[in-house]
Amino acid sequence: MATAGTDVQPGVxxxxxxxxxxxxxxxxxxxxxxxxAWKYRELYxxxxxxxxxxxxxxxxxxxxxxxxxxxxxxxxxxLGSPWVxxxxxxxLFALPKFLEVFRNTVIISLYKLFIGFPVPIIFALLLNExxxxxxxxxxxxxxxxxxxxSWVVYGGIMVLFIGPGGxxxxxxxxxxxxxxxxxVNPKYFRTILVITNxxxxxxxxxxxxxxxxxxxxPSIYEAxxxxxxNRLQQARYITLPGLRGIMGIxxxxxxxxxxxxxxxxxxxxxxxxxxxVGDILDTYIYRIGLVDGRFSLAxxxxxxxxxxxxxxxxMTNYILxxxxxxxxx
Amino acid sequence: MSAHIETTDYEEQPLRARWHxxxxxxxxxxxxxxxxxxxxxxxxxxxxxxxxxSPEKVAQAVLLLWPHSFTLDSYLFIFKGEALIRSFxxxxxxxxxxTALNLLVTSAxxxxxxxxxxxxxxxxxxxxxxxFVFSAGIVPGFxxxxxxxxxxxxxxMIWPTxxxxxxxxLLRNFFENLPDAVIESARMDGSSEMRILFQIVIxxxxxxxxxxxxxxxxxxxxxxxxxxxxxxxxxKWPLQVLLRSVVIQANLNEIGFSNQDMYGNAQVxxxxxxxxxxxxxxxxxxxxxxxxxxxxxxxxxLGAEKG
Numbered sequence: 178m179a180t181a182g183t184d185v186q187p188g189v190x191x192x193x194x195x196x197x198x199x200x201x202x203x204x205x206x207x208x209x210x211x212x213x214a215w216k217y218r219e220l221y222x223x224x225x226x227x228x229x230x231x232x233x234x235x236x237x238x239x240x241x242x243x244x245x246x247x248x249x250x251x252x253x254x255x256l257g258s259p260w261v262x263x264x265x266x267x268x269l270f271a272l273p274k275f276l277e278v279f280r281n282t283v284i285i286s287l288y289k290l291f292i293g294f295p296v297p298i299i300f301a302l303l304l305n306e307x308x309x310x311x312x313x314x315x316x317x318x319x320x321x322x323x324x325x326x327s328w329v330v331y332g333g334i335m336v337l338f339i340g341p342g343g344x345x346x347x348x349x350x351x352x353x354x355x356x357x358x359x360x361v362n363p364k365y366f367r368t369i370l371v372i373t374n375x376x377x378x379x380x381x382x383x384x385x386x387x388x389x390x391x392x393x394x395p396s397i398y399e400a401x402x403x404x405x406x407n408r409l410q411q412a413r414y415i416t417l418p419g420l421r422g423i424m425g426i427x428x429x430x431x432x433x434x435x436x437x438x439x440x441x442x443x444x445x446x447x448x449x450x451x452x453x454v455g456d457i458l459d460t461y462i463y464r465i466g467l468v469d470g471r472f473s474l475a476x477x478x479x480x481x482x483x484x485x486x487x488x489x490x491x492m493t494n495y496i497l498x499x500x501x502x503x504x505x506x
Numbered sequence: 507m508s509a510h511i512e513t514t515d516y517e518e519q520p521l522r523a524r525w526h527x528x529x530x531x532x533x534x535x536x537x538x539x540x541x542x543x544x545x546x547x548x549x550x551x552x553x554x555x556x557x558x559x560s561p562e563k564v565a566q567a568v569l570l571l572w573p574h575s576f577t578l579d580s581y582l583f584i585f586k587g588e589a590l591i592r593s594f595x596x597x598x599x600x601x602x603x604x605t606a607l608n609l610l611v612t613s614a615x616x617x618x619x620x621x622x623x624x625x626x627x628x629x630x631x632x633x634x635x636x637x638f639v640f641s642a643g644i645v646p647g648f649x650x651x652x653x654x655x656x657x658x659x660x661x662x663m664i665w666p667t668x669x670x671x672x673x674x675x676l677l678r679n680f681f682e683n684l685p686d687a688v689i690e691s692a693r694m695d696g697s698s699e700m701r702i703l704f705q706i707v708i709x710x711x712x713x714x715x716x717x718x719x720x721x722x723x724x725x726x727x728x729x730x731x732x733x734x735x736x737x738x739x740x741x742k743w744p745l746q747v748l749l750r751s752v753v754i755q756a757n758l759n760e761i762g763f764s765n766q767d768m769y770g771n772a773q774v775x776x777x778x779x780x781x782x783x784x785x786x787x788x789x790x791x792x793x794x795x796x797x798x799x800x801x802x803x804x805x806x807x808l809g810a811e812k813g
Contacts, residue, residue, distance in 0.1 A: 214625045219699040220618035224630065227615035230668045234650065235637035241646030300542060306535050316539050318799065320546045325791055325798065327728035329746045333753035333784045337556070337777065338549045344556065344777075348568025376545060408531060441730060445754055459644070466645040467735060479643030487640040506635050 245476040265477035274461075275478065282457040285438040288371045290431045296379040298420065301386035302412055320380025331377050332445040336360065339369075366451040374442060385423055393419040426502050433493030436486050458482050550788070557581070557782035561775030579773040580782035587762035589740070589748060590783065596660060597745040601726040604664045608722040609715060612674050617703045619674075620681035638671040644735070651736050662736035663729050663744060670725075673718050680714045681707060720798045727791060745787055753780045 214221075240255075245265055247258040269275045300320070307313045323331055339345050339359055346356045359365045393416065401411050440459035447455040458478065466475025490505070497504045548569075555570035563574035584590050618624055619631065647666065656662035684707065692702050708715060733747035740748075740760070751757045758776055761783065 210625065217618075217624055220621060220624055223614040223699065223703065224618045226611045227669050227674070228630070228633075230611065230665075231634060231637055234647075234666050234668070235641070238642035238646035238650045239640075241649045242642055244645065244649070300539075303535050303539055306531075307539065312536070312539075316543045319543045321799065322792075322795060323546055323550070325724055325795060326788065327730055327746050329728075329730055329749045329754070330784055330787055333749060333780070334549045334553050336754050337553055337780055337784070342777070344552060344564070344570070345568060347565060351566055352568070379542075380546060408528065444731075444734075445750055462644050463735075467648055472645055472649075476643065476645045479645055483641055483643050490639050505638070506631070 242476060242480055244473050245480045247473055249473045249476070251472070261473075265474050266481070268474070269477055269481070277453065278456050278458055278461040281454060282436055282438045282459075285367055285370060285443075285455075285457060286435045288367060289374055289439070290428075290435075292371055293375045293379070293382075294428065294431070296375050297382035298386055298424065300379055301383040301390060301420075302416060304383065304387065305390050305416065306408060306412070317380070320383075322380075323377040324381035326377070328377075328439075328441040328445050331373070332442060335369075335373050335446070360446060361448060361450040363451050363454045366447070366455045370439065370442060370446065370455070373446075374439060382427075385427065386420055389420050389423040390416055422502065425500065426497065429493050429496055433489045434486075435489060436482055553781045554785050557778060557785045559778065561773070561778050564775065564777050564781075577773070580778040581786070583763070583774045584761055584779060584782050584786065589761045590786065592741060593743050593745045593748040596742055597727060597729070600660055600663045600729060600744060601723050604667065604726045605719055605723045607664065607668060608670070609719050612669050612677060612718065613708060613715060614703065615669065616674055616677035616681055617699075617707055619678045620684075622682075634671055634674070648735055657736055658739045658742060659736075660742060663726075663732040666732065667725070670722070673721065677711075677714060677718060680711055684710055720794070723794070724791070724798065727794075749783060749787055753784045756780065 243255055244258075246260060246262060247255075248261050249255070249258045304313060304316065307316075337343050339356075341358055341361065346358070349356050357365065359369050397415050398411055401415060406414070436458060438457040438459075440457070443455055443457050443460055444463070447460065459482075462475050462478050462482070465471045465478070494505050552570050555573045556564045557580050558573035558576055558578070559567075559570060560575035560577050560579075564570065567574060619627060621627070624630075651657065651662050651666065656665070688706060688710070689702055692706055697705075728746060729744050730746040730750070733744040734750075737743055737747065743751075748760060751760050756776060758779060761779070763774075763776065763779055
């Protein structure tokens with residue numbers, strides 16, 4: 178809207194003074210800012226429902242974290258319950274059960290990360306070699322589908338398949354073979370978690386790699402073909418290095434989610450027989466908090482979990498920023 | 507003439523060798539992929555066939571590759587009672603109403619945040635991102651829902667998931683990349699921001715909003731934890747909570763399967779009932795899936811563009 182023919186940069190006019198601002202001009206500045214904001218009132222109105230949502234459902238519960246520093250009793254409420262400082266945290270760190278649950282969480286996450294990480298990459302590399310489009314689409318369709326099922330459904334199918342009284346053990350018994358009870362045996366439980374998680378998610382997880390492969394410059398492949406590189410060599414020396422960036426991002430993001438060992442999966446598949454190896458922070462918080470009603474102790478565990486998770490996310494973002502990759506903020 | 511043929515032979519030799527090794531590689535690649543596809547579908551396929559077979563056949567077979575003694579009795583049985591239909595009703599309600607509210611509030615918030623000139627934009631984004639990084643956790647969330655009087659209310663599964671931060675940022679990025687000219691000219695004409703949003707911005711972004719809607723809908727359909735945390739009245743259980751009880755914990759009385767049925771009924775067994783229940787919960791997702799699939803690649807690309 179600047180006058181035609183002037184070279185003045187937008188926002189810089191002759192009347193705008195910088196430097197020494199007196200209290201008077203500061204007040205004027207504030208009034209001008211408010212006046213400017215008033216012009217945007219309709220936009221703020223559009224934002225209002227979302228802001229209210231974040232205040233009520235995300236910020237107000239943060240106030241509830243005071244329970245972790247109280248002996249909270251629902252009868253007395255937040256204001257009437259006695260303060261105990263860090264007592265619950267001291268209890269926690271001395272509690273063998275808490276240490277066990279924390280260790281289980283990290284171990285299950287790391288297993289899933291390290292064993293599950295290469296599967297979608299290999300899958301994407303194989304899929305990339307397929308020239309038969311109908312076949313490619315069919316494989317994508319069936320491998321992506323389980324991602325959209327809930328863990329209740331997928332875990333339920335697994336229980337019906339390999340669980341006690343399920344198809345595979347019953348059928349094997351009918352022909353005289355005995356299969357160990359996989360879901361109630363601490364020896365196999367984590368393995369089952371890792372394998373079923375890979376089975377459910379590898380197809381979906383390959384999408385980012387397929388997108389990255391699609392963005393590799395085709396002329397590099399043409400040049401390699403002219404030089405006589407076969408398809409294995411092309412995959413090894415062009416496609417795989419082309420995926421390095423996205424592999425790093427996926428790996429770091431997974432590291433940032435190290436405390437997410439898969440609440441819903443564990444919740445539907447575990448049972449008291451495997452608590453020693455399968456109980457994770459989230460299931461533990463749920464049981465002591467909402468089932469046993471030990472609100473203060475459960476809040477303390479939850480706060481510990483949230484603080485570590487927040488540190489991990491901030492670190493993740495920092496690492497991605499340093500590596501010049503897209504970041505969360 | 508003969509010299510010419512010789513050179514052709516000479517040139518074709520390595521080509522044919524390459525073709526042979528390619529054929530071997532191709533066979534291996536196709537086989538591995540086929541195997542992965544089978545692994546993905548086999549447990550689901552088996553369960554589908556178990557739900558359509560007679561109980562004694564299910565008890566005998568290790569793996570059902572097709573229905574044995576085809577029957578729909580298990581489905582007739584599970585839909586005879588009210589429990590499953592009622593839970594379907596609950597889940598359809600939270601999916602339809604929840605997704606509609608999600609889309610309305612997320613789009614309404616994404617538009618102002620996409621305006622680079624909005625005073626305080628940075629601050630509001632920070633205010634939102636904080637909730638992405640740090641959450642109060644399960645117990646304080648439960649306390650809030652309880653003090654709002656939402657225990658045993660279907661709204662306890664709708665309000666706490668009203669806006670997904672990740673989707674909000676993706677949609678804001680999408681709006682930022684819309685061509686400015688159209689919006690600018692509407693503003694010059696004196697259109698209100700509300701009109702610009704609903705008559706220009708949203709119609710221009712329908713594929714992105716549809717993608718987001720599908721993802722929101724899938725998450726409502728799969729809603730489980732809020733049902734476990736907040737709904738204690740079995741008459742208001744969402745589908746996934748009923749499924750856990752019936753399929754995983756084998757509480758078949760939840761859907762009207764009594765001990766008498768267990769011993770006196772040859773048409774269904776607890777295995778076929780559980781299989782039919784889980785398949786019934788998949789069918790709507792399977793019907794929605796082709797639409798999800800058409801859109802999600804765009805959604806992912808949308809997400810990869812900017813973070």
